[in-house]
Amino acid sequence: MPDRRETLSWLLRALALSAAPIAGTERAGARILRPGAGGAPGAEGYGRDPSLLHPHIPWPSILTPPQKGAVARLADVFLPEHGASPAASALGVPDFVDEWVSAPYPQQQRDRIVVLQGLTDLERDAGAPIGELDARQAEDLVARLHARAAAGAAPEGRFFRRFRQICLIGYYTTPAGVAQLGYVGYQPSARFAGPPPQVLAKLGIEPGG
Amino acid sequence: MAAEPFDVIVVGSGAAGGTAAHALTGAGARVCLLEAGRSYDPGRETPMFQRTAAAPLRDAGTPDKPFGFYDATVDGGWELPEEPFATAPGTEFRWFRARMLGGRTNHWGRVALRYANHDFKAYSRDGLGADWPFTYDEFAPWYDRAERLVGVFGSNPGLPDQPDSPPGCLQPPPVPRSHELLIMAGGRRLGRPVVPSHTAVITQPIDGRLACFYATPCLRGCSIRANFQSTTVLLPPARATGRLTTLTHAQAYEIEMAPDGRARGVHYLDRLTHRHHFIPGRAVMLGASAMESVRLLLNSRSTQFPDGIGADSGLLGRGVMDSTGSNVWGQFPQMENLPPFNDDGVWLPHVYIPWWAWPEQRAGRLPFTRGYHLELYGGRLEPSADTFDFLDDVSPLTYGRRLKEEAQRYYGSFVRLSQRGEMIAREHNRVQIDPVLRDQWGIPSLRFDVRFSDQELRQTAHAQQSMAEFIEAAGGKLVTPLPRNPAEAILPPGRIIHEVGGARTGVDPARSVTDPFGRVWGVPNLYVIDGAVFPSSAHKNPTLTIVAFASRASEHLRKALRHA
Ligand SMILES: Cc1cc2nc3c(=O)[nH]c(=O)nc-3n(C[C@H](O)[C@H](O)[C@H](O)COP(=O)(O)OP(=O)(O)OC[C@H]3O[C@@H](n4cnc5c(N)ncnc54)[C@H](O)[C@@H]3O)c2cc1C
Numbered sequence: 001m002p003d004r005r006e007t008l009s010w011l012l013r014a015l016a017l018s019a020a021p022i023a024g025t026e027r028a029g030a031r032i033l034r035p036g037a038g039g040a041p042g043a044e045g046y047g048r049d050p051s052l053l054h055p056h057i058p059w060p061s062i063l064t065p066p067q068k069g070a071v072a073r074l075a076d077v078f079l080p081e082h083g084a085s086p087a088a089s090a091l092g093v094p095d096f097v098d099e100w101v102s103a104p105y106p107q108q109q110r111d112r113i114v115v116l117q118g119l120t121d122l123e124r125d126a127g128a129p130i131g132e133l134d135a136r137q138a139e140d141l142v143a144r145l146h147a148r149a150a151a152g153a154a155p156e157g158r159f160f161r162r163f164r165q166i167c168l169i170g171y172y173t174t175p176a177g178v179a180q181l182g183y184v185g186y187q188p189s190a191r192f193a194g195p196p197p198q199v200l201a202k203l204g205i206e207p208g209g
Numbered sequence: 210m211a212a213e214p215f216d217v218i219v220v221g222s223g224a225a226g227g228t229a230a231h232a233l234t235g236a237g238a239r240v241c242l243l244e245a246g247r248s249y250d251p252g253r254e255t256p257m258f259q260r261t262a263a264a265p266l267r268d269a270g271t272p273d274k275p276f277g278f279y280d281a282t283v284d285g286g287w288e289l290p291e292e293p294f295a296t297a298p299g300t301e302f303r304w305f306r307a308r309m310l311g312g313r314t315n316h317w318g319r320v321a322l323r324y325a326n327h328d329f330k331a332y333s334r335d336g337l338g339a340d341w342p343f344t345y346d347e348f349a350p351w352y353d354r355a356e357r358l359v360g361v362f363g364s365n366p367g368l369p370d371q372p373d374s375p376p377g378c379l380q381p382p383p384v385p386r387s388h389e390l391l392i393m394a395g396g397r398r399l400g401r402p403v404v405p406s407h408t409a410v411i412t413q414p415i416d417g418r419l420a421c422f423y424a425t426p427c428l429r430g431c432s433i434r435a436n437f438q439s440t441t442v443l444l445p446p447a448r449a450t451g452r453l454t455t456l457t458h459a460q461a462y463e464i465e466m467a468p469d470g471r472a473r474g475v476h477y478l479d480r481l482t483h484r485h486h487f488i489p490g491r492a493v494m495l496g497a498s499a500m501e502s503v504r505l506l507l508n509s510r511s512t513q514f515p516d517g518i519g520a521d522s523g524l525l526g527r528g529v530m531d532s533t534g535s536n537v538w539g540q541f542p543q544m545e546n547l548p549p550f551n552d553d554g555v556w557l558p559h560v561y562i563p564w565w566a567w568p569e570q571r572a573g574r575l576p577f578t579r580g581y582h583l584e585l586y587g588g589r590l591e592p593s594a595d596t597f598d599f600l601d602d603v604s605p606l607t608y609g610r611r612l613k614e615e616a617q618r619y620y621g622s623f624v625r626l627s628q629r630g631e632m633i634a635r636e637h638n639r640v641q642i643d644p645v646l647r648d649q650w651g652i653p654s655l656r657f658d659v660r661f662s663d664q665e666l667r668q669t670a671h672a673q674q675s676m677a678e679f680i681e682a683a684g685g686k687l688v689t690p691l692p693r694n695p696a697e698a699i700l701p702p703g704r705i706i707h708e709v710g711g712a713r714t715g716v717d718p719a720r721s722v723t724d725p726f727g728r729v730w731g732v733p734n735l736y737v738i739d740g741a742v743f744p745s746s747a748h749k750n751p752t753l754t755i756v757a758f759a760s761r762a763s764e765h766l767r768k769a770l771r772h773a
């Protein structure tokens with residue numbers, strides 16, 4: 001009798017296979033493909049001529065509520081609340097992770113496999129649904145993940161890197177994230193002033209030099 | 210549809226076709242412009258102020274939109290499933306296309322450099338490739354015109370590899386941004402120039418266009434018309450003459466010859482209705498982009514030209530080039546944790562590193578005979594899907610509060626240096642009609658057989674080393690060590706999207722496909738006006754030269770039409 005994990009990894013392999021033709025688009029010879037083809041069953045990309053002024057995400061979300069709960073719990077350990085800086089889940093990062101891993105594009109499909117496999121492994125480790133762990137348990141879980149990744153375990157390292165990367169994108173492109181990074185822009189002006197004196201000083205550049 | 214007789218049928222509406230339509234309608238000719246893609250209105254469609262957070266996948270590139278969701282490209286990409294192409298076994302070619310009014314000018318990188326005389330005459334110096342059929346001095350007035358028409362900022366530092374423009378051609382460049390100032394300081398330490406880029410953005414109003422307001426990403430296009438797009442700069446005035454007819458979704462597939470040896474007109478397919486049409490004209494100009502124009506010639510077979518129009522010399526399709534390209538990323542501790550400030554500027558390079566070693570190269574002291582320049586990208590850009598690409602390198606496996614500190618610390622502290630070098634024209638680098646592959650409409654497709662030689666690899670090794678030197682001299686650190694072999698660093702041919710050649714211009718019909726004005730030898734009313742005519746392709750990005758060549762060809766045709 002296959003256990004749950006084996007069934008899941010079988011499913012994931014099937015998913016990976018359905019994504020295979022997409023990976024082939026980079027090679028010569030395998031070129032006649034629908035744009036965005038190979039996603040979740042029936043999922044379409046936004047195509048090569050989407051409305052740019054009224055963006056719309058055409059693909060359905062694939063994460064189940066428990067998976068999303070797990071993503072939220074983990075994302076908040078990767079990017080926790082700290083002072084005025086909100087936690088990942090307060091900035092919609094779980095929704096973004098869902099949007100990302102549900103997308104029918106090659107990078108996102110590779111990430112889907114990494115993330116779903118990682119969630120499955122972590123849940124096994126936790127012995128309980130991750131979304132139901134308390135903050136302390138979630139931190140311990142990520143600490144164990146980190147230790148294994150740091151010791152060179154490949155699947156754990158892959159999950160750590162990709163999950164962290166997707167969370168970072170989801171977090172720091174929001175208005176609150178942008179403000180924390182200190183990006184200032186999109187301000188029309190007649191003249192471009194260049195960096196202010198205190199920045200030039202930090203860069204070690206003489207004004208006008 | 211268009212029953213009136215046209216003076217000129219122009220195929221393609223990008224840099225080349227747009228220039229011809231602009232010049233010829235302005236000179237009184239009736240022009241019919243055939244464009245395979247859809248119509249496009251930058252005034253209404255450009256997502257100027259849309260923010261990353263509102264875009265699917267936060268604007269990350271996908272096969273549907275390789276340069277991000279908001280990028281101006283419509284119906285384009287590296288792979289167009291309806292329009293496949295083949296590559297010879299063991300070779301690679303990347304071919305980025307855009308099927309829209311204005312072609313790839315809607316989102317190009319807008320670096321606009323003049324060739325120098327030694328670029329036009331490189332063959333005479335090293336015996337590789339072929340010379341252009343004119344000198345810099347003969348061509349320079351067309352550069353002057355092109356710069357004024359396009360609107361280019363830049364400066365005239367009097368460098369041996371970068372011809373100065375006469376007064377009145379260039380617009381004042383914007384002051385450098387923080388990362389650019391650092392690289393300039395590095396250049397001073399190395400004794401190498403870092404100077405204002407020549408970029409197709411206006412910093413002062415001209416021709417009813419507003420100046421740049423330093424606030425929105427150029428690659429999305431510019432609804433205020435401050436940067437150069439065929440659809441904002443060339444086509445509106447052409448339309449205003451009342452002499453331009455634009456047919457979109459019109460895929461040209463064959464040029465028909467008349468018994469007298471002149472081109473009679475163009476066959477095209479309406480991509481929407483799948484109907485075939487023929488449109489006659491007194492002259493035909495091909496500006497479908499270099500490889501598409503060559504394909505059109507190869508696919509136009511007749512008793513006079515059994516192997517395609519212009520194939521007599523055996524050179525049609527040969528001498529295909531791209532620019533060489535490779536990258537090195539630097540991380541700059543001085544740029545960590547900077548206080549917030551507006552560093553947008555023009556969303557394109559303000560400065561670049563011109564080819565400083567030309568005197569040394571001319572003297573034969575370098576192991577490669579053609580030059581390169583370096584472009585730089587980076588600084589405090591709007592946070593996007595690639596902002597944290599290097600966090601795994603500089604701060605592996607951090608998480609929690611520490612991760613937030615690291616994200617803030619490293620944000621904006623990376624700079625990418627990017628080589629753009631000359632690839633030598635070699636006749637064995639070619640496109641042919643593939644014996645079996647066809648596009649969705651049954652039109653025979655191209656097959657690419659393009660490889661780099663040791664020249665390009667040795668140049669790339671030098672460029673990689675130089676980029677590392679710039680980064681270190683500027684106080685930065687390499688994010689990853691340089692690959693030991695330049696073959697690992699060089700990007701595949703086509704990847705820089707400067708593909709040119711295949712219908713070389715020259716003075717000898719036995720050694721070229723077109724005459725010095727782009728007229729196909731033996732067919733007095735058929736011109737090739739895009740990058741296909743390039744006999745050699747300097748490291749200087751091709752589009753300014755395409756615009757200058759197309760406007761010179763248009764002037765030649767204008768005179769011919771008047772005399773007829
Ligand atoms: C991301 C990017 C960055 C770039 N950066 C730079 C840069 O910094 N500097 C630089 O000089 N260049 C740059 N380029 C290259 C530049 O875009 C091209 O050199 C330039 O657009 C070529 O002009 P063109 O008119 O020949 O072709 P295009 O602009 O490609 O226009 C050709 C048009 O013809 C149409 N067409 C094709 N075939 C047919 C047919 N059979 N019938 C009818 N219509 C047809 C196409 O749909 C298209 O609209 C860049 C390109 C890209 C994609």
Ligand code: SF4
Pocket residue numbers: 410411420421422423424425426427428430431432433434435436554555556
């Ligand atoms: S930076 Fe300037 S030129 Fe570029 S899109 Fe914005 S306003 Fe237009």
